[in-house]
Each structure stands twice: as C-alpha cells, then as structure tokens.
Amino acid sequence: MEIRNIAIIAHVDHGKTTLTDALMRQTGMTAEGVTMDSNALELERGITIYAKNTSVYYPSRDSGREVTKINIVDTPGHSDFGSEVERVLRSIDTVLLLVDAQEGPMPQTRFVLKKSLELGLKPIVIINKIDKAAARPEEVHELVLELFLELGANDEQLDFTTVYAIGRDGIAKMKLSDESKDLTPLLETILREVPAASGDKNLPARLQSFNLAYDNFLGRLAVCRVYEGIVKSGDVVYVKKGISAKSSAEADDRPTQAKPEFRGKLTKLFSFEGTKRVETDMAAAGDIVMIAGLPTIYIGDTICQSEDAETLPSINIDEPTISMNFLVNDSPFAGREGKFVTGRQIRERLEKELEINVGLKIEWNDENPAIQGYTVYGRGELHIAILLENMRREGFELQVSQPHVIIKENVNGVKMEPFEEVTVDVSDELAGSVISRLTERRGILTSVKQTHGHQRIVIEIPTRGLLGYRGQFIVDTKGNGILSSRFIEFREFVGEIKKTSYGSMVSMEKGKVLAFALDNLQQRGTLYVDPGVEVYVGQVIGNVSKGDDLFVNPTKGKQLTNMRAAGSDDSVYLAATYKLDIEKAMEVMSDDEFIEITPKSVRLRKKVTRK
Numbered sequence: 001m002e003i004r005n006i007a008i009i010a011h012v013d014h015g016k017t018t019l020t021d022a023l024m025r026q027t028g029m030t031a032e033g034v035t036m037d038s039n040a041l042e043l044e045r046g047i048t049i050y051a052k053n054t055s056v057y058y059p060s061r062d063s064g065r066e067v068t069k070i071n072i073v074d075t076p077g078h079s080d081f082g083s084e085v086e087r088v089l090r091s092i093d094t095v096l097l098l099v100d101a102q103e104g105p106m107p108q109t110r111f112v113l114k115k116s117l118e119l120g121l122k123p124i125v126i127i128n129k130i131d132k133a134a135a136r137p138e139e140v141h142e143l144v145l146e147l148f149l150e151l152g153a154n155d156e157q158l159d160f161t162t163v164y165a166i167g168r169d170g171i172a173k174m175k176l177s178d179e180s181k182d183l184t185p186l187l188e189t190i191l192r193e194v195p196a197a198s199g200d201k202n203l204p205a206r207l208q209s210f211n212l213a214y215d216n217f218l219g220r221l222a223v224c225r226v227y228e229g230i231v232k233s234g235d236v237v238y239v240k241k242g243i244s245a246k247s248s249a250e251a252d253d254r255p256t257q258a259k260p261e262f263r264g265k266l267t268k269l270f271s272f273e274g275t276k277r278v279e280t281d282m283a284a285a286g287d288i289v290m291i292a293g294l295p296t297i298y299i300g301d302t303i304c305q306s307e308d309a310e311t312l313p314s315i316n317i318d319e320p321t322i323s324m325n326f327l328v329n330d331s332p333f334a335g336r337e338g339k340f341v342t343g344r345q346i347r348e349r350l351e352k353e354l355e356i357n358v359g360l361k362i363e364w365n366d367e368n369p370a371i372q373g374y375t376v377y378g379r380g381e382l383h384i385a386i387l388l389e390n391m392r393r394e395g396f397e398l399q400v401s402q403p404h405v406i407i408k409e410n411v412n413g414v415k416m417e418p419f420e421e422v423t424v425d426v427s428d429e430l431a432g433s434v435i436s437r438l439t440e441r442r443g444i445l446t447s448v449k450q451t452h453g454h455q456r457i458v459i460e461i462p463t464r465g466l467l468g469y470r471g472q473f474i475v476d477t478k479g480n481g482i483l484s485s486r487f488i489e490f491r492e493f494v495g496e497i498k499k500t501s502y503g504s505m506v507s508m509e510k511g512k513v514l515a516f517a518l519d520n521l522q523q524r525g526t527l528y529v530d531p532g533v534e535v536y537v538g539q540v541i542g543n544v545s546k547g548d549d550l551f552v553n554p555t556k557g558k559q560l561t562n563m564r565a566a567g568s569d570d571s572v573y574l575a576a577t578y579k580l581d582i583e584k585a586m587e588v589m590s591d592d593e594f595i596e597i598t599p600k601s602v603r604l605r606k607k608v609t610r611k
C-alpha cells in the first residue's frame, strides 16, 4: 500500500484539529464528535497542546482504486508549543499550511512556515474558514504568497497549490466558485502532490523517533518514521543518540557512526487508526509506527538493526526562553490539600516529565544550595503552566517563583536576552494605547497596517517586557483584541524595563474572609478571594491599582465597626472576584511572591508570610 506522510501546521486556532477531525470522519475512521484534542486540558481549553498522530485510508476500499494510507500529524499552534512542531517536521514529507481566511498569516504561521521551508518541504496551502463573514480569501492568498517570498522560498515551493476550505463543515474546494460537499478535493490533492513515502525495504531497518508518549503498562513509547527496511515486533535493535544537547545551538546534526547507546527489544509495535492505536506485527520503510520496549529512547534517536549503521541527522529544538523555580510548599497551609508534597516526590515527577517534554530543561541546583528548589526552563509561560496544571491534577502541591526570562552571555561576553515579535489586532481607537504600553516596555514598532476594520500592529519586544502584559492587554481592550507572540532570537540586553507596578493587597490576619470586609476593600482594587475562604497572614488577596503593597484585614466583621451611617442597609454588593488560576497568577505576581499550587487551590502569597 502506498503511504503519504503529512503534518498540519498553522497559527493557533486556525482550524488544524477541526480539519483533522473532519478528515477522519470522511474516511470513516471515526464517528461524529470524535476529536484529536483528547487530553483533558486540551478539551477544557479548546487548544492543542501535544502533537498527535492519526492515519486515514483513502480512497475507500470499495472505490475500486488502490487504497493509500495517509499518516497525519496534528500539531499545536500556540507558540509555547513550537517545539512540538519542530520535531515533527523532519519526519513527514509535506505540510498542509492552514491560514484563517479572515486573520491571514499570523506570527506562528511565519514560524512554522519558515521551519518547513528551511527543511526543503513544499507546503500545500489551505485557506480555511472561508465561511466567516469577514473572510477575504483572495487577499489572504496574496499575503501568504508574500510571506513565502519574504521567507526565501525557492521556485518549487513558491509554486504551491492552494485549497479553500470550511474545515468545520468538512468542505474543501480548489476554486472559490467550485461547488463541493466534502473534503474530496483536499484528499485528491494530497494523493497527487505529496510524494509517496519511499525507502529501501531490503536494507537493515533504520528508524528515527520524533515524538514520545508514556503508557503505565508499556512504559515509554516512541513514534518513529521508518526510513529503511522492515521492523517487526520482537526485533532486537540498537539505539544511537541523536541529540546530545537539548538546544539547537549545541546540537550537532551530522550523521555519525557512533557506538550504540544501548540494545533493546521492540516488545510491541502500533499503527494509528483514527484516534486509536492498533497493534501491528511489522512496519516497512516509509511508514510511521509507535514502538514500545526501549525505556530510555529519546527524540531524534536512531533505532537500527545493524550495530554499525549511521545515525540519521539529529532533530534540533529551539532553546527555552523563561524559567521558574519549583519549591516545596512552605506556606502556613502547606500539606493540607496535596497528596504529593515532598521535594523528592516533586523531583521524581519532574524527572518523568523531562523524558517526554522536549522543550523543557531543569537544573536541580544540588551544588547550589543558595538557590531554592529546582529551576525549570520552558518555552513560555503557558508551557510551564500546563505542566503545573497537570501536576496539580495528579495530586501535587508546590510553590513556584515568578517567571524570569533567560539572560545569557554571547561569545564576546555581551549580555543577551530573548526577543519576541508581537502581533496585535485591535480596533482603531485602541491602537494608540496598545502601542504606547508596548513601547514603554521597550517594544520597537515595526509596522502598523489597516486590515478589515482593525489595526494590525507588529512590535518587537524583549520577552521581559511582555511578561505580565497579557493581563493588562485584556483589561485595556476589554477582551476585544487579539495578541500573539513568538520568540525570534536572543538580542543584546536592553537594560531596565519600567512597568506600571501594581501593589498587592496582603492579608495581615488569618481566618475566614468576610463579605463585609471585602465590601470595603473592593474600593481599593481588584480582589482574588471570595467570602468564606480561609486566608493566612501574608497571603495576597487582591491588587491595588496604585502604588505599594497594602496590608489589610479581610476577616474583619461588622461587629467590630459600629459606626455605620443610619439608614444604610446591611446588604453587601461584591464585584466579581478575579479568580486566580496558574496563568493569571503568573501574570499578576511580583518578584517577592510565590504561587502556591495545590489540587484544590491556587493562592498568591508573599515569600515571607509573617512580618
């Protein structure tokens, strides 16, 4: 059977998963309502976090034509999960680049397209969501072409095929004026344009892993592309290390004949069908297969039948840009709500995470007792927040410090810091204030364009300046703006960044929060806690819009104040509290604070909880 290997790439929310789901549905692999976003956090947030494989068969067996297997990787669009995309691209033959017919190319569109073009892939472009009222598919097609040119696409890449789609309704067409009732035009384009996966089946098998997973019974699993030969379950294989370093700067991608790292037996092989994995006995060159039995396999490793086979070119991953310290919780409420609370338990959990979370790095600080806890490096706030969210759902309790950007020195000893490109879509009247906020934070305006009744502002800004800005942005635009960012490069450190500083409202009493007290406090700022919850001394219960920290007593009851004006009634009207979750807490916290994270609560507190 012929095989096609593709990945679907795009900016966040441009419809990758919806289209993948529709492809599975049309080919009869899944029933109505089944989605690739199967992880609990993905379902909750409506975004993809992990790159995932599926396979569909087309045309159907009863069509009389030869059936082709199409292996598809659905990738996440959020820039924090860019490493999920990078490692996939090496292992497929063509990308479907999705672009929203209204929004047009966005920051992550550029990132994933750039990576694809660099690898020599020839994309198929899908202008998606053409049903949207403000869709402008022809214009967006032009913009995509410009982006290809700007990124230095070669002639062959520039000659891309464009498909127009309404992924949600499972419809694709080659021309906007075409009638179409399903995705057949897209499936036919894939068969026609994507090269059939090749590889010499007679050579000793050589595979490379590009994605990892974990199974409680089988242990670590690796998703691999088979480049040569045939592997069977039960085969004894050698594993050669691909990436010695976890960053592209340190990685060396030249093939070597290095000695195998270890030998192991493939206990099971799986192929994909819809959202399921199905056990199989063998996989041949060109195919994508999931393997079990190699406990220390990692991304980019070469798996080979012959002991002296060459390694495949390694897979490079961009470096982390921010860090946070993970510590044992020592708040006055420590140990009340968590099941796993000790330093050893947290460390073991993080060690497990490192096995499969490629963009992540950790320093245990064993030799550095002055640093409290473990330093966890990630690709962005969301990347680390998702890890923390998973941990808390598993029963962990811990506290974490404020996110810091990674500052490093270049070869000449010059201090360097990460920079991001921020793209903002806002209405005309808000553009000015957004620009001034971002330039205050050392952003440099690179362009402002009028698009479909909005201003599209592009600014390059140190990651440091962007930290903590998203919350502000939502307030400034009343939730009506779109902001996305992506890491561009390390640049020279720009010096101090002044941010509008909020003070924290800090409880100086322990006890139950009373509505009466909050009624008074809400005049001073925004509250994080509801009446009835217990707080401790040093807990941050809200913020004050102006100035310094404010020490307050949220437990103060009415009986202590008898000076109420005659005629005032007793009911208390409280504004909605700003409920902290991990990401919101990261946005609002300051350097002298910790976030306390337990299965039940997310609290913000001063590092020193007693004055």
Ligand SMILES: Nc1nc2c(ncn2[C@@H]2O[C@H](COP(=O)(O)OP(=O)(O)OP(=O)(O)O)[C@@H](O)[C@H]2O)c(=O)[nH]1
Pocket (backbone or CB within 6 Å): 010, 011, 012, 013, 014, 015, 016, 017, 018, 019, 046, 047, 048, 049, 075, 076, 077, 078, 128, 129, 130, 131, 132, 165, 166, 167, 168, 169
């Ligand atoms: N109008 C319209 N909306 C669509 C279409 N396809 C998807 N959507 C909506 O777009 C939103 C995002 O869709 P997803 O498929 O989750 O997007 P994604 O690209 O997988 O997002 P990430 O994986 O998080 O990057 C959802 O609310 C979909 O219902 C479409 O063809 N038309």
Ligand SMILES: [Mg+2]
Pocket (backbone or CB within 6 Å): 016, 017, 018, 037, 047, 048, 074, 075, 076, 077
């Ligand atoms: Mg998705």
